[in-house]
Amino acid sequence: GQSLEQPSEVTAVEGAIVQINCTYQTSGFYGLSWYQQHDGGAPTFLSYNALDGLEETGRFSSFLSRSDSYGYLLLQELQMKDSASYFCAVTSGGKLIFGQGTELSVKP
Amino acid sequence: EAGVAQSPRYKIIEKRQSVAFWCNPISGHATLYWYQQILGQGPKLLIQFQNNGVVDDSQLPKDRFSAERLKGVDSTLKIQPAKLEDSAVYLCASASLRGTGNTIYFGEGSWLTVV
Numbered sequence: 774g775q776s777l778e779q780p781s782e783v784t785a786v787e788g789a790i791v792q793i794n795c796t797y798q799t800s801g802f803y804g805l806s807w808y809q810q811h812d813g814g815a816p817t818f819l820s821y822n823a824l825d826g827l828e829e830t831g832r833f834s835s836f837l838s839r840s841d842s843y844g845y846l847l848l849q850e851l852q853m854k855d856s857a858s859y860f861c862a863v864t865s866g867g868k869l870i871f872g873q874g875t876e877l878s879v880k881p
Numbered sequence: 882e883a884g885v886a887q888s889p890r891y892k893i894i895e896k897r898q899s900v901a902f903w904c905n906p907i908s909g910h911a912t913l914y915w916y917q918q919i920l921g922q923g924p925k926l927l928i929q930f931q932n933n934g935v936v937d938d939s940q941l942p943k944d945r946f947s948a949e950r951l952k953g954v955d956s957t958l959k960i961q962p963a964k965l966e967d968s969a970v971y972l973c974a975s976a977s978l979r980g981t982g983n984t985i986y987f988g989e990g991s992w993l994t995v996v
Contacts, residue, residue: 777923815972815987816924860923868937869914869985871923 775799777872779861784878785851793846793875795861803864805837805844810874811857819846819859851879883907885988887973893994899961902991905954906975912936914985915948915958916972924972930956963995 777797785791795805804823808816822828822837822844834847848855858874886905894900906913911932916924927946929936933953941948945964950956960967970992976985 815989817987818984821984862923866937868926868929870926871916873923874921 775863775865775870777861777863777870779859779872779875781873782876782878784880786880787851787853789851790847790849791851791877793848793859793861793877795844795846795872797842797844797861797863797872799842799863799865799870801866802839802842805835806862806864806869807833807835807846808860808862808871809857810860816860848877853879853881855879885973885975885986887971887988887991889991890989891992891994893996894963896965896995897962899959900963900993901957901959902971902973902993904956904958904973904988906956906973907977907986910975910977910986911953912976912985913950913956914972914974914976915956916974916987918970918972918990920969927958960993963993965995968993968995 779795806821807819809819810816820828820835822835827836832849837844856879858876860871860874862869862871888903913930915927917927918924927941928938928948930950933950948958970990972987972990974985974987
């Protein structure tokens with residue numbers, strides 16, 4: 774089966790940098806995605822890594838190490854609007870499987 | 882480009898009643914997903930369609946849940962009879978490519994409360 778582990782919650786201050794880690798166990802791994810979900814809203818796509826290394830999109834970066842079955846999402850210059858839940862998700866066997874999510878609270 | 886449309890947005894029913902949710906994916910998207918998201922948890926895949934065929938329904942409780950996508954476009958998810966533990970948000974999503982990790986787009990969800 775598949776399993777994903779990520780911290781349940783993280784707190785940081787405005788302007789800081791925060792890293793949300795994700796470890797996974799799965800067969801037929803294609804790639805690792807990250808989604809953001811605000812309270813009451815739909816999950817929205819942030820990034821996708823199929824190969825090892827760092828992908829940067831503005832203030833957000835995502836990293837993948839396939840050999841370690843590990844990835845992270847890095848959020849820089851945190852803003853209050855970044856307070857949300859962040860989900861890692863693996864593409865495996867043609868399916869997209871989500872982790873339980875990390876609730877990020879950004880404080881002033 | 883219009884997003885994924887879902888209805889109804891909110892539904893309250895009594896246990897043992899039935900409910901149906903409708904989803905219209907983004908135009909041209911061949912892949913359609915139904916996810917169940919219980920409060921405080923990640924989305925759980927219930928069923929995945931490729932056009933009008935089922936790709937995966939291994940986590941769909943088939944004794945009470947059913948889904949169809951007859952013409953390969955819009956889809957309906959039905960629950961009958963509902964249980965208290967079915968209270969959740971039912972998210973429909975669509976994608977233009979299957980199994981590649983390319984972006985999937987979610988609708989706003991249908992919030993179900995079973996009392």
